[in-house]
Amino acid sequence: MTLDEIVSDYIREYRADAHAEMRFFEIQRSSSEAIHKAALCELPSGKRHPHQRRIPRALLKRAEVRLQAIRRKLSNADDFAALHRLVDEEIGSIKGLGALAVYDIAHRIGAHFAKAPDRVYLHAGVKIGARALGIRGDSFDPKMLPNPFARLVPSEIEDCLCIYKAELVGGARDNFRRAPGCGVAGRQRRCVV
Numbered sequence: 001m002t003l004d005e006i007v008s009d010y011i012r013e014y015r016a017d018a019h020a021e022m023r024f025f026e027i028q029r030s031s032s033e034a035i036h037k038a039a040l041c042e043l044p045s046g047k048r049h050p051h052q053r054r055i056p057r058a059l060l061k062r063a064e065v066r067l068q069a070i071r072r073k074l075s076n077a078d079d080f081a082a083l084h085r086l087v088d089e090e091i092g093s094i095k096g097l098g099a100l101a102v103y104d105i106a107h108r109i110g111a112h113f114a115k116a117p118d119r120v121y122l123h124a125g126v127k128i129g130a131r132a133l134g135i136r137g138d139s140f141d142p143k144m145l146p147n148p149f150a151r152l153v154p155s156e157i158e159d160c161l162c163i164y165k166a167e168l169v170g171g172a173r174d175n176f177r178r179a180p181g182c183g184v185a186g187r188q189r190r191c192v193v
Contacts, residue, residue: 001167003148010160011151018159020044025111031071038108039064039091041101051104055096063091063105080106080115099123107155117154120161129161132168 001009024044028034036042040060041052052060067074070090077083087106091097100123110116119139122130130136135144142154149157161168 001164003146006164006167007148007151007160010156010163014159014163015156018156022108022111022155025108026114028112031075031112032068034112035067035071035074035109036064038105038112039067041104041108049104052101055101059094059096063094063097063101066090066094067105067109074109075113077113077115080110080117081119083110083113083115084117084121103158117158120154120157125162125165126158129165129168132165133161 021043025034025038028037040057041049041055043049067087067090070086073086074083077086084103084106087109088102091105092099092102099121103121103123107117120126120130120142121139122135122137130140133145142149142152142157145157149160152160
């Protein structure tokens with residue numbers, strides 16, 4: 001697959017489900033309910049998101065308690081980066097919650113507060129896909145990527161790099177110059193870490 005084919009496949013197969021998933025958190029009636037569902041990693045079906053399926057519920061409840069305590073700070077965060085920082089400071093030290101859980105929970109809470117990422121955050125499988133494109137670090141500006149990715153917003157790029165990491169590592173990189181420097185629930189193919 002070329003990069004253009006990867007992006008087109010992502011749009012066709014995953015975009016609508018990703019939008020629906022974020023819409024679920026966006027429309028929660030209160031910030032308290034949004035934080036509750038985000039921290040417990042609940043999907044619209046009531047099931048837990050596959051990214052966090054192995055995390056004990058007690059850890060997610062502890063994360064929720066901490067995040068509920070800073071609900072006002074989260075709602076007042078200037079942008080997603082500030083919100084992500086707050087979530088990381090509050091729950092990143094909980095043993096058993098890694099960078100993927102922190103990002104996913106922040107992304108879900110951000111959907112409720114209309115704060116979307118403007119950078120691509122690297123963790124778990126996303127790092128593998130990004131490394132195949134020559135990108136390292138904790139996050140990066142999506143403009144660093146080859147042109148086919150311009151059709152995706154940063155959170156979709158994060159998803160795409162994870163879902164298609166094997167293709168990217170395996171050589172789906174034809175037709176691009178090396179840049180400097182997980183999937184949607186409900187689908188058969190997911191970002192598995």
